[in-house]
Amino acid sequence: MKIFKFPTALLLFLFTISCTNPDKKTDSAELKNEIDRYLTKTMEVHNIPGLALAVVEGDNTIYEGYFGKATLDSNVDVNKKTLFRVFSATKLITATGIFQLIQDGKLGLEDKISKYLDDLPLQWQEIKVKNLLSHSSGLPDIIQYPSSLNDKELMDRLSEAEMEFVTGNQFRYNQTNYWLLAQIIEKITGLSFDDYILQNQFENSKNGVLLSSNSQEVIPNRATRYSYNDKTKAFEKDTNNNGIRGHAGNGLNITLDKFTEWNRQLDKNVLLDHATKIKMWTPFNFTNQKDSFLFGWGNYPVNSLSSYGFSGGNLAAFRKFVDQKTTIILLSNGYEIPAYDIIVNDVARIAIPELKGSTLEEDVMSLIINSEFDKAALAFENLKEENPDSDFDNLKWNINSLGNTYLYGENNPEKAFEVFKFNADANADWWVSLASLAEIQEVKKENISAIKNYQKAILLNKANEWDYNEQMKNKIEILRSN
Numbered sequence: 411m412k413i414f415k416f417p418t419a420l421l422l423f424l425f426t427i428s429c430t431n432p433d434k435k436t437d438s439a440e441l442k443n444e445i446d447r448y449l450t451k452t453m454e455v456h457n458i459p460g461l462a463l464a465v466v467e468g469d470n471t472i473y474e475g476y477f478g479k480a481t482l483d484s485n486v487d488v489n490k491k492t493l494f495r496v497f498s499a500t501k502l503i504t505a506t507g508i509f510q511l512i513q514d515g516k517l518g519l520e521d522k523i524s525k526y527l528d529d530l531p532l533q534w535q536e537i538k539v540k541n542l543l544s545h546s547s548g549l550p551d552i553i554q555y556p557s558s559l560n561d562k563e564l565m566d567r568l569s570e571a572e573m574e575f576v577t578g579n580q581f582r583y584n585q586t587n588y589w590l591l592a593q594i595i596e597k598i599t600g601l602s603f604d605d606y607i608l609q610n611q612f613e614n615s616k617n618g619v620l621l622s623s624n625s626q627e628v629i630p631n632r633a634t635r636y637s638y639n640d641k642t643k644a645f646e647k648d649t650n651n652n653g654i655r656g657h658a659g660n661g662l663n664i665t666l667d668k669f670t671e672w673n674r675q676l677d678k679n680v681l682l683d684h685a686t687k688i689k690m691w692t693p694f695n696f697t698n699q700k701d702s703f704l705f706g707w708g709n710y711p712v713n714s715l716s717s718y719g720f721s722g723g724n725l726a727a728f729r730k731f732v733d734q735k736t737t738i739i740l741l742s743n744g745y746e747i748p749a750y751d752i753i754v755n756d757v758a759r760i761a762i763p764e765l766k767g768s769t770l771e772e773d774v775m776s777l778i779i780n781s782e783f784d785k786a787a788l789a790f791e792n793l794k795e796e797n798p799d800s801d802f803d804n805l806k807w808n809i810n811s812l813g814n815t816y817l818y819g820e821n822n823p824e825k826a827f828e829v830f831k832f833n834a835d836a837n838a839d840w841w842v843s844l845a846s847l848a849e850i851q852e853v854k855k856e857n858i859s860a861i862k863n864y865q866k867a868i869l870l871n872k873a874n875e876w877d878y879n880e881q882m883k884n885k886i887e888i889l890r891s892n
Contacts, residue, residue: 438472438473441472441473441760441761442473442475444760445463445465445473445475445757445760445761446475448756448757448760448770448772449461449463449475449477449753450477451772451776452749452752452753452756452772453477453478455747455749455772455775455776455779456745456746456747456748456749457638457745457746457747458478458742458743458744458745458746458749459478459479459482459636459645459742459743459744460477460478460479460480460487460488460492460633460742460743460744461475461476461477461478461488461740461741461742461743462475462476462477462488462492462494462665462666462740462741462742463475463666463738463739463740463741463753463757464666464669464670464737464738464739465736465737465738465757465761466670466673466674466736466737466738466739467734467735467736467761468677468735469674469677471670472761473757473761474666474670476488476489476490476492476666480492480631480632480633480634480743481633481634482634482636482645483634488633490665490666490667491618491631491665492631492632492633492665492666493618493619493620493629493631493632493633493663493664493665494632494633494663494664494665494666494725494726494741494742494743495622495625495632495633495635495660495661495662495663495723495725495726496660496662496663496664496669496722496723496725496726496728496741497660497722497723497725497726498659498660498720498721498722498723499662499719499720499721499722499726499727499728500657500658500659500660500661500662500722501588501658501659501660501706501720502706502707502719502720502728503607503611503662503672504588504591504592504595504607504658504659504706505543505690505705505706505707506611506676506681506682506690506706507595507606507607507610507611508539508543508591508594508595508706509682509686509687509689509690509705509706510610510611510681510682511595511598511599512686512689513682513683513686516598517539517594517598518539519538519539519540519543519689519705520538520539520540521538521539522535522536522537522538523537523538523539523542523590523594524537526593526594526597526598527590527593527594527597530569531569533572533573534549534569536577537549537577539591539594540694540705541577541578541587542587542588542590542591543587543591543694543705543706544581544694544696544703544704544705544706545581545582545583545584545587545703546577546578546579546580546581546582546694546696546703547577547584547586547587548573548574548575548576548577548578548579548582549568549573549574549584549586549587549590550568550571550572550573550574550586551574551584551585551586552564552568552585552586552589552655553585555567555568557651557652557653557655561655564655568586576697578696578697579696579697579698580696580697580698580700580701581696581701581702581703585656585659585660588658588659589655589656589658589659591658592657592658595658603621603657603658604621604657607621608621610681611672611675611681612668612672615668617668618664618665618667618668619662619663619664619665619668620663621657621661621662621663622657622661622663623650623651623652623653623654623655623656623657623659623660623661624650624651624652624653625647625648625649625650625651626649626651629663631665632663633741633743634647634648634743635647635648635650635723635725635743635744636648636743636744637744638744638745638746640815640819640820645744660722660723664741666739666741669728669739669741670739673728673730673737673739677735677737689705690704690705690706690707691704691705691707691709691718691732692704692705693709700873704718706720707719707720708720710729710751711799711800712731712755712758712759712765712797712800713764713765713796713797713798713799713800714764714799715731715733715734715758715762715764715765716731716732716733717729717730717731717732717758718730718732721750721751724745724748724750725741725742725743725744725745725750726740726741726742726750727739727740727750727751727753727754728740729754729758731758731762734762734764736758736761736762738754738757738758738761740753740754740757747775747779747808747811747812747815748808748811749772749775749808751804751805751808752771752772752775752804752805752808753772755771755804755805756770756771756772765797767792767793767796767797768792768796769789769792769793769796770793771793771802771804771805773789773793774786774789774790774793774805774809775805775808775809775812777789778809778812778829778832779812781825781828783828783832786832787832787835787836790836802837806833806837806840806842806843807842809829809832809833809836810830810833810842810843810846812829813826813829813830813833813846813850814826814846816829817850817853823850823853823854826850827847827850827851827854830843830846830847830849830850831847833846833847834846834847834863839870840870841866841867841868841870841871841875842867844863844864844866844867844870845863845864845867845871845878845882847863848860848861848862848863848864848867848882848885851863852885852889857889857890857892860885860889861886861889861890864882864883864885864886864889865886867882868882868883
Protein backbone atom coordinates (compact mmCIF):
# COMPACT_ATOMS: atom_id res chain seq x y z
CA MET A 411 0.00 0.00 0.00
CA LYS A 412 1.70 3.18 -1.12
CA ILE A 413 1.29 5.29 2.00
CA PHE A 414 4.15 7.19 3.65
CA LYS A 415 6.64 5.88 1.11
CA PHE A 416 10.24 6.79 1.80
CA PRO A 417 12.61 6.56 -1.20
CA THR A 418 15.66 4.49 -0.33
CA ALA A 419 18.06 1.78 -1.37
CA LEU A 420 18.82 -0.88 1.18
CA LEU A 421 21.95 -1.87 3.05
CA LEU A 422 23.14 -5.43 3.39
CA PHE A 423 24.43 -4.84 6.90
CA LEU A 424 23.20 -7.33 9.51
CA PHE A 425 22.33 -5.78 12.81
CA THR A 426 22.62 -8.61 15.34
CA ILE A 427 20.01 -8.89 18.07
CA SER A 428 20.86 -6.91 21.19
CA CYS A 429 21.28 -8.69 24.47
CA THR A 430 20.48 -5.90 26.88
CA ASN A 431 20.86 -6.54 30.57
CA PRO A 432 17.42 -6.44 32.21
CA ASP A 433 18.93 -5.13 35.43
CA LYS A 434 18.80 -1.42 36.17
CA LYS A 435 21.69 0.60 34.79
CA THR A 436 23.72 2.16 37.57
CA ASP A 437 27.02 2.54 35.69
CA SER A 438 26.96 5.64 33.47
CA ALA A 439 29.93 4.33 31.49
CA GLU A 440 28.08 1.08 30.83
CA LEU A 441 24.97 3.00 29.74
CA LYS A 442 27.04 5.20 27.44
CA ASN A 443 28.73 2.19 25.86
CA GLU A 444 25.41 0.44 25.29
CA ILE A 445 23.77 3.45 23.65
CA ASP A 446 26.93 4.18 21.64
CA ARG A 447 26.94 0.64 20.26
CA TYR A 448 23.25 0.79 19.49
CA LEU A 449 23.45 4.14 17.66
CA THR A 450 26.55 3.16 15.70
CA LYS A 451 24.85 0.02 14.38
CA THR A 452 21.52 1.72 13.76
CA MET A 453 23.12 4.58 11.84
CA GLU A 454 24.87 2.07 9.60
CA VAL A 455 21.72 0.02 9.01
CA HIS A 456 19.61 3.09 8.19
CA ASN A 457 22.43 5.06 6.53
CA ILE A 458 22.07 8.18 8.68
CA PRO A 459 24.71 10.84 7.85
CA GLY A 460 24.82 12.60 11.22
CA LEU A 461 23.11 12.35 14.59
CA ALA A 462 23.12 13.82 18.10
CA LEU A 463 21.24 12.34 21.05
CA ALA A 464 20.76 13.14 24.71
CA VAL A 465 19.04 11.34 27.56
CA VAL A 466 18.15 13.54 30.52
CA GLU A 467 17.12 12.09 33.87
CA GLY A 468 15.99 14.68 36.38
CA ASP A 469 18.59 17.44 36.44
CA ASN A 470 21.29 15.22 34.94
CA THR A 471 22.20 14.46 31.36
CA ILE A 472 22.96 10.75 31.70
CA TYR A 473 23.87 10.35 28.03
CA GLU A 474 25.10 12.73 25.33
CA GLY A 475 26.48 11.57 22.01
CA TYR A 476 27.51 12.99 18.63
CA PHE A 477 27.95 10.81 15.55
CA GLY A 478 28.70 11.09 11.85
CA LYS A 479 28.82 14.09 9.56
CA ALA A 480 26.99 17.40 9.75
CA THR A 481 27.91 18.13 6.14
CA LEU A 482 29.06 15.51 3.67
CA ASP A 483 30.64 17.86 1.13
CA SER A 484 33.11 19.37 3.56
CA ASN A 485 33.36 16.30 5.78
CA VAL A 486 32.35 18.23 8.92
CA ASP A 487 31.70 16.13 12.03
CA VAL A 488 28.62 16.56 14.19
CA ASN A 489 29.63 18.25 17.46
CA LYS A 490 28.29 20.39 20.30
CA LYS A 491 28.04 23.44 18.06
CA THR A 492 26.05 21.69 15.32
CA LEU A 493 22.63 23.23 14.69
CA PHE A 494 19.92 20.86 13.49
CA ARG A 495 16.68 21.95 11.88
CA VAL A 496 13.98 20.08 13.84
CA PHE A 497 11.10 20.74 11.41
CA SER A 498 7.69 20.01 13.01
CA ALA A 499 9.16 19.44 16.47
CA THR A 500 9.18 23.27 16.40
CA LYS A 501 5.46 23.07 17.22
CA LEU A 502 6.43 22.20 20.81
CA ILE A 503 7.95 25.64 21.35
CA THR A 504 4.99 27.30 19.63
CA ALA A 505 2.55 25.45 21.89
CA THR A 506 4.66 26.39 24.91
CA GLY A 507 4.59 30.02 23.79
CA ILE A 508 0.78 29.92 23.53
CA PHE A 509 0.51 28.44 27.02
CA GLN A 510 2.79 31.14 28.39
CA LEU A 511 0.17 33.66 27.20
CA ILE A 512 -2.58 31.52 28.73
CA GLN A 513 -0.68 31.39 32.01
CA ASP A 514 -0.36 35.20 31.95
CA GLY A 515 -4.11 35.59 31.37
CA LYS A 516 -3.67 37.12 27.92
CA LEU A 517 -5.26 34.25 26.02
CA GLY A 518 -7.71 31.41 26.61
CA LEU A 519 -8.05 27.95 25.08
CA GLU A 520 -11.74 28.61 24.54
CA ASP A 521 -11.16 31.96 22.83
CA LYS A 522 -12.40 32.13 19.28
CA ILE A 523 -9.58 32.99 16.90
CA SER A 524 -11.76 35.73 15.43
CA LYS A 525 -11.10 37.66 18.66
CA TYR A 526 -7.51 38.14 17.51
CA LEU A 527 -7.60 37.75 13.72
CA ASP A 528 -9.61 40.10 11.52
CA ASP A 529 -11.65 39.46 8.40
CA LEU A 530 -11.90 35.71 8.78
CA PRO A 531 -14.38 33.86 6.53
CA LEU A 532 -17.75 32.94 7.99
CA GLN A 533 -16.92 29.21 8.19
CA TRP A 534 -13.94 29.99 10.46
CA GLN A 535 -15.86 31.96 13.08
CA GLU A 536 -16.36 29.08 15.53
CA ILE A 537 -12.75 27.89 15.48
CA LYS A 538 -11.06 28.27 18.86
CA VAL A 539 -7.45 28.44 19.98
CA LYS A 540 -7.74 24.88 21.30
CA ASN A 541 -8.66 23.66 17.80
CA LEU A 542 -5.50 25.11 16.29
CA LEU A 543 -3.30 23.54 18.96
CA SER A 544 -4.94 20.11 18.65
CA HIS A 545 -5.18 20.04 14.83
CA SER A 546 -8.96 19.76 15.12
CA SER A 547 -9.80 22.96 13.23
CA GLY A 548 -10.83 21.40 9.90
CA LEU A 549 -9.08 24.23 8.05
CA PRO A 550 -7.65 23.73 4.56
CA ASP A 551 -3.89 23.14 4.72
CA ILE A 552 -1.50 25.81 3.43
CA ILE A 553 0.81 23.14 2.01
CA GLN A 554 -1.70 22.70 -0.84
CA TYR A 555 -0.87 26.16 -2.15
CA PRO A 556 2.25 27.60 -3.84
CA SER A 557 4.83 28.94 -1.39
CA SER A 558 5.30 31.90 -3.75
CA LEU A 559 1.95 33.40 -2.64
CA ASN A 560 2.18 36.34 -0.25
CA ASP A 561 0.23 36.22 3.02
CA LYS A 562 -2.81 38.06 1.66
CA GLU A 563 -2.96 35.93 -1.47
CA LEU A 564 -2.67 32.77 0.59
CA MET A 565 -5.37 33.85 3.03
CA ASP A 566 -7.67 34.68 0.11
CA ARG A 567 -7.16 31.19 -1.33
CA LEU A 568 -7.73 29.55 2.05
CA SER A 569 -10.89 31.58 2.60
CA GLU A 570 -12.34 30.37 -0.67
CA ALA A 571 -11.68 26.70 0.10
CA GLU A 572 -14.11 24.37 1.84
CA MET A 573 -13.52 23.16 5.38
CA GLU A 574 -12.06 19.65 5.50
CA PHE A 575 -14.32 18.52 8.37
CA VAL A 576 -16.49 19.90 11.15
CA THR A 577 -14.35 21.75 13.68
CA GLY A 578 -13.53 19.58 16.69
CA ASN A 579 -14.54 16.30 15.11
CA GLN A 580 -11.16 14.75 14.43
CA PHE A 581 -7.39 15.08 14.26
CA ARG A 582 -5.83 16.04 10.95
CA TYR A 583 -2.29 17.35 10.94
CA ASN A 584 -2.31 20.80 9.37
CA GLN A 585 0.28 23.56 8.95
CA THR A 586 -2.33 26.32 8.71
CA ASN A 587 -3.08 25.89 12.41
CA TYR A 588 0.39 26.96 13.51
CA TRP A 589 0.67 29.81 11.02
CA LEU A 590 -2.48 31.26 12.61
CA LEU A 591 -1.13 30.65 16.13
CA ALA A 592 1.95 32.69 15.21
CA GLN A 593 -0.32 35.52 14.03
CA ILE A 594 -2.24 35.39 17.33
CA ILE A 595 1.02 35.60 19.28
CA GLU A 596 2.08 38.62 17.25
CA LYS A 597 -1.29 40.34 17.69
CA ILE A 598 -1.28 39.91 21.48
CA THR A 599 2.39 40.71 22.16
CA GLY A 600 3.22 43.25 19.48
CA LEU A 601 6.40 41.27 18.80
CA SER A 602 7.38 39.18 15.83
CA PHE A 603 6.93 35.47 16.43
CA ASP A 604 10.71 34.99 16.38
CA ASP A 605 11.37 37.71 18.96
CA TYR A 606 8.62 36.47 21.25
CA ILE A 607 9.95 32.90 21.24
CA LEU A 608 13.60 33.87 21.68
CA GLN A 609 12.82 36.34 24.48
CA ASN A 610 10.50 34.06 26.44
CA GLN A 611 12.05 30.63 25.96
CA PHE A 612 15.72 31.15 25.11
CA GLU A 613 16.68 34.35 27.00
CA ASN A 614 17.34 36.14 23.72
CA SER A 615 20.23 33.78 23.02
CA LYS A 616 22.22 34.50 19.89
CA ASN A 617 24.07 31.19 20.01
CA GLY A 618 22.79 27.67 19.51
CA VAL A 619 19.24 28.59 18.49
CA LEU A 620 17.60 30.47 15.62
CA LEU A 621 14.47 30.35 13.47
CA SER A 622 14.72 29.63 9.76
CA SER A 623 12.46 27.50 7.56
CA ASN A 624 14.80 27.83 4.59
CA SER A 625 17.10 24.86 4.07
CA GLN A 626 18.99 26.80 1.42
CA GLU A 627 20.00 29.59 3.78
CA VAL A 628 23.69 29.50 4.68
CA ILE A 629 23.90 29.33 8.47
CA PRO A 630 27.22 28.73 10.29
CA ASN A 631 27.43 25.35 12.04
CA ARG A 632 24.07 24.16 10.69
CA ALA A 633 23.90 20.53 9.62
CA THR A 634 22.84 20.02 6.02
CA ARG A 635 19.50 18.25 5.73
CA TYR A 636 19.75 15.40 3.18
CA SER A 637 17.23 13.39 1.23
CA TYR A 638 18.24 10.02 -0.21
CA ASN A 639 17.75 9.50 -3.95
CA ASP A 640 17.10 5.79 -4.49
CA LYS A 641 17.79 6.12 -8.22
CA THR A 642 21.24 7.71 -7.94
CA LYS A 643 21.97 5.92 -4.64
CA ALA A 644 23.20 9.18 -3.15
CA PHE A 645 22.20 11.88 -0.70
CA GLU A 646 20.97 15.20 -2.06
CA LYS A 647 20.78 18.52 -0.24
CA ASP A 648 17.30 19.54 0.84
CA THR A 649 15.96 22.66 -0.90
CA ASN A 650 12.83 23.12 1.25
CA ASN A 651 11.94 26.77 1.92
CA ASN A 652 8.74 27.65 3.80
CA GLY A 653 9.85 31.21 4.46
CA ILE A 654 8.94 33.20 7.58
CA ARG A 655 5.43 31.79 7.34
CA GLY A 656 6.81 28.38 8.31
CA HIS A 657 8.67 29.46 11.45
CA ALA A 658 5.94 28.49 13.94
CA GLY A 659 5.46 25.09 12.35
CA ASN A 660 8.93 23.98 11.31
CA GLY A 661 11.53 26.73 11.74
CA LEU A 662 13.49 25.87 14.87
CA ASN A 663 17.23 25.28 14.38
CA ILE A 664 18.97 24.28 17.60
CA THR A 665 21.98 22.53 19.10
CA LEU A 666 21.55 19.48 21.30
CA ASP A 667 22.88 21.39 24.28
CA LYS A 668 20.39 24.24 23.78
CA PHE A 669 17.47 21.85 23.42
CA THR A 670 18.58 20.05 26.58
CA GLU A 671 18.66 23.36 28.45
CA TRP A 672 15.17 24.25 27.14
CA ASN A 673 13.98 20.92 28.55
CA ARG A 674 15.54 21.72 31.94
CA GLN A 675 13.74 25.06 32.05
CA LEU A 676 10.49 23.28 31.24
CA ASP A 677 11.10 20.70 33.98
CA LYS A 678 11.93 23.38 36.56
CA ASN A 679 8.65 25.21 35.85
CA VAL A 680 10.54 28.23 34.55
CA LEU A 681 8.87 28.26 31.13
CA LEU A 682 5.48 27.19 32.49
CA ASP A 683 4.19 26.48 35.98
CA HIS A 684 3.19 22.93 36.86
CA ALA A 685 -0.56 23.49 36.54
CA THR A 686 -0.19 25.01 33.08
CA LYS A 687 1.95 22.12 31.89
CA ILE A 688 -0.70 19.69 33.08
CA LYS A 689 -3.28 21.65 31.09
CA MET A 690 -1.03 21.55 28.00
CA TRP A 691 -0.63 17.78 28.38
CA THR A 692 -4.36 17.11 28.71
CA PRO A 693 -5.95 15.06 25.88
CA PHE A 694 -8.22 17.03 23.58
CA ASN A 695 -11.79 15.74 23.48
CA PHE A 696 -12.34 14.93 19.80
CA THR A 697 -15.99 14.51 18.82
CA ASN A 698 -15.27 11.23 17.05
CA GLN A 699 -14.00 9.79 20.36
CA LYS A 700 -11.30 7.98 18.42
CA ASP A 701 -8.35 10.28 17.80
CA SER A 702 -5.75 11.07 20.43
CA PHE A 703 -3.69 14.25 20.74
CA LEU A 704 -2.83 16.77 23.43
CA PHE A 705 -2.57 20.56 23.05
CA GLY A 706 0.36 20.80 20.64
CA TRP A 707 1.98 17.63 21.97
CA GLY A 708 1.48 14.00 21.03
CA ASN A 709 1.20 11.13 23.51
CA TYR A 710 3.40 8.15 22.57
CA PRO A 711 3.03 5.21 24.97
CA VAL A 712 5.90 2.74 25.16
CA ASN A 713 4.48 -0.36 26.77
CA SER A 714 2.60 1.01 29.79
CA LEU A 715 4.58 4.26 30.04
CA SER A 716 3.24 7.49 28.59
CA SER A 717 5.57 9.92 26.87
CA TYR A 718 4.80 13.38 25.52
CA GLY A 719 6.49 15.11 22.62
CA PHE A 720 6.61 15.46 18.88
CA SER A 721 8.84 14.72 15.91
CA GLY A 722 9.85 16.55 12.77
CA GLY A 723 10.88 15.69 9.23
CA ASN A 724 11.45 12.02 10.16
CA LEU A 725 14.72 13.41 11.52
CA ALA A 726 14.19 14.86 14.98
CA ALA A 727 12.21 13.79 18.04
CA PHE A 728 11.63 15.16 21.52
CA ARG A 729 10.07 12.77 24.00
CA LYS A 730 9.35 13.23 27.73
CA PHE A 731 8.60 10.26 29.98
CA VAL A 732 7.19 12.55 32.66
CA ASP A 733 6.59 9.97 35.39
CA GLN A 734 10.09 8.57 34.95
CA LYS A 735 11.60 12.11 34.83
CA THR A 736 13.39 11.07 31.64
CA THR A 737 13.61 12.98 28.35
CA ILE A 738 15.12 11.76 25.08
CA ILE A 739 16.17 14.28 22.43
CA LEU A 740 17.15 13.04 18.98
CA LEU A 741 18.53 15.26 16.21
CA SER A 742 19.65 14.01 12.78
CA ASN A 743 20.06 15.23 9.22
CA GLY A 744 18.98 12.43 6.89
CA TYR A 745 18.38 8.73 6.38
CA GLU A 746 18.13 6.04 3.76
CA ILE A 747 15.60 4.07 5.82
CA PRO A 748 13.54 6.06 8.39
CA ALA A 749 14.40 5.30 12.01
CA TYR A 750 13.73 8.24 14.36
CA ASP A 751 10.79 6.67 16.23
CA ILE A 752 12.51 3.30 16.50
CA ILE A 753 15.61 4.97 17.93
CA VAL A 754 13.68 6.92 20.57
CA ASN A 755 11.70 3.86 21.67
CA ASP A 756 14.79 1.65 21.82
CA VAL A 757 16.89 4.20 23.70
CA ALA A 758 14.01 4.44 26.19
CA ARG A 759 14.17 0.65 26.59
CA ILE A 760 17.91 0.88 27.21
CA ALA A 761 17.80 3.83 29.62
CA ILE A 762 14.55 3.36 31.57
CA PRO A 763 14.58 0.32 33.90
CA GLU A 764 10.81 -0.25 33.66
CA LEU A 765 11.14 -0.84 29.91
CA LYS A 766 14.10 -3.22 30.00
CA GLY A 767 13.93 -6.28 27.80
CA SER A 768 16.10 -8.50 25.63
CA THR A 769 14.68 -7.32 22.27
CA LEU A 770 14.59 -3.92 20.58
CA GLU A 771 12.58 -2.64 17.64
CA GLU A 772 15.76 -2.23 15.62
CA ASP A 773 16.41 -5.97 15.99
CA VAL A 774 13.21 -6.67 14.06
CA MET A 775 13.94 -4.09 11.34
CA SER A 776 17.51 -5.25 10.83
CA LEU A 777 16.53 -8.90 10.45
CA ILE A 778 13.85 -7.97 7.91
CA ILE A 779 16.35 -5.89 5.94
CA ASN A 780 18.67 -8.89 5.95
CA SER A 781 15.80 -11.16 4.76
CA GLU A 782 15.96 -13.28 7.92
CA PHE A 783 12.19 -13.36 8.22
CA ASP A 784 11.91 -16.38 10.54
CA LYS A 785 14.27 -14.76 13.04
CA ALA A 786 12.48 -11.43 12.59
CA ALA A 787 9.17 -13.10 13.42
CA LEU A 788 10.62 -14.56 16.62
CA ALA A 789 12.15 -11.21 17.55
CA PHE A 790 8.81 -9.46 16.99
CA GLU A 791 7.02 -12.02 19.14
CA ASN A 792 9.60 -11.53 21.91
CA LEU A 793 9.16 -7.77 21.64
CA LYS A 794 5.39 -8.09 21.97
CA GLU A 795 5.68 -10.44 24.95
CA GLU A 796 8.07 -8.05 26.72
CA ASN A 797 5.86 -5.05 25.91
CA PRO A 798 2.29 -6.35 26.19
CA ASP A 799 0.78 -2.85 26.39
CA SER A 800 2.42 -1.54 23.20
CA ASP A 801 0.73 -1.51 19.80
CA PHE A 802 3.99 -0.87 17.86
CA ASP A 803 2.27 1.49 15.41
CA ASN A 804 5.56 3.15 14.42
CA LEU A 805 7.32 -0.15 13.84
CA LYS A 806 4.41 -1.45 11.73
CA TRP A 807 4.51 1.69 9.59
CA ASN A 808 8.28 1.47 9.17
CA ILE A 809 7.99 -2.12 7.97
CA ASN A 810 5.25 -1.06 5.57
CA SER A 811 7.46 1.77 4.28
CA LEU A 812 10.28 -0.71 3.80
CA GLY A 813 8.03 -2.80 1.57
CA ASN A 814 7.12 0.31 -0.43
CA THR A 815 10.80 1.03 -0.80
CA TYR A 816 11.40 -2.34 -2.43
CA LEU A 817 8.31 -2.06 -4.60
CA TYR A 818 8.52 1.55 -5.80
CA GLY A 819 12.11 2.57 -5.14
CA GLU A 820 14.05 -0.61 -5.82
CA ASN A 821 11.59 -2.14 -8.33
CA ASN A 822 11.97 -5.43 -6.49
CA PRO A 823 8.44 -6.87 -6.18
CA GLU A 824 9.66 -10.23 -4.84
CA LYS A 825 11.42 -8.63 -1.87
CA ALA A 826 8.48 -6.28 -1.40
CA PHE A 827 6.16 -9.28 -1.28
CA GLU A 828 8.27 -10.91 1.46
CA VAL A 829 8.19 -7.74 3.58
CA PHE A 830 4.46 -7.12 3.11
CA LYS A 831 3.70 -10.78 3.86
CA PHE A 832 5.79 -10.58 7.03
CA ASN A 833 3.90 -7.48 8.15
CA ALA A 834 0.51 -9.05 7.39
CA ASP A 835 1.43 -12.22 9.29
CA ALA A 836 2.83 -10.26 12.26
CA ASN A 837 -0.03 -7.74 12.33
CA ALA A 838 -3.01 -9.67 11.02
CA ASP A 839 -5.52 -7.31 12.64
CA TRP A 840 -4.13 -4.17 10.96
CA TRP A 841 -5.94 -3.24 7.77
CA VAL A 842 -2.95 -1.44 6.23
CA SER A 843 -0.74 -4.54 6.33
CA LEU A 844 -3.43 -6.58 4.55
CA ALA A 845 -4.11 -3.85 1.99
CA SER A 846 -0.39 -3.63 1.26
CA LEU A 847 -0.13 -7.38 0.83
CA ALA A 848 -3.13 -7.27 -1.53
CA GLU A 849 -1.47 -4.52 -3.54
CA ILE A 850 1.72 -6.51 -4.13
CA GLN A 851 -0.35 -9.59 -4.94
CA GLU A 852 -2.16 -7.46 -7.51
CA VAL A 853 1.22 -6.52 -9.00
CA LYS A 854 2.16 -10.22 -9.09
CA LYS A 855 -1.15 -11.07 -10.85
CA GLU A 856 -2.27 -13.19 -7.88
CA ASN A 857 -5.78 -11.84 -8.26
CA ILE A 858 -7.71 -14.27 -6.08
CA SER A 859 -5.38 -13.74 -3.12
CA ALA A 860 -5.41 -9.98 -3.68
CA ILE A 861 -9.23 -9.90 -3.64
CA LYS A 862 -9.36 -11.88 -0.39
CA ASN A 863 -6.90 -9.55 1.35
CA TYR A 864 -8.59 -6.39 0.09
CA GLN A 865 -11.86 -7.78 1.49
CA LYS A 866 -10.22 -8.49 4.86
CA ALA A 867 -8.70 -4.99 4.89
CA ILE A 868 -12.10 -3.40 4.24
CA LEU A 869 -13.63 -5.31 7.16
CA LEU A 870 -10.79 -4.22 9.46
CA ASN A 871 -10.89 -0.58 8.31
CA LYS A 872 -14.17 0.05 10.11
CA ALA A 873 -13.50 3.78 10.38
CA ASN A 874 -12.73 3.94 6.64
CA GLU A 875 -9.47 5.78 7.28
CA TRP A 876 -8.42 8.10 4.45
CA ASP A 877 -11.66 7.11 2.66
CA TYR A 878 -9.67 4.14 1.38
CA ASN A 879 -12.38 1.47 1.47
CA GLU A 880 -13.97 2.78 -1.72
CA GLN A 881 -10.63 2.56 -3.50
CA MET A 882 -10.18 -1.03 -2.35
CA LYS A 883 -13.71 -1.91 -3.49
CA ASN A 884 -12.90 -0.48 -6.92
CA LYS A 885 -9.71 -2.55 -7.03
CA ILE A 886 -11.73 -5.69 -6.22
CA GLU A 887 -14.13 -4.98 -9.09
CA ILE A 888 -11.25 -4.48 -11.53
CA LEU A 889 -9.57 -7.69 -10.38
CA ARG A 890 -12.79 -9.64 -10.77
CA SER A 891 -13.31 -8.32 -14.27
CA ASN A 892 -9.84 -9.53 -15.20
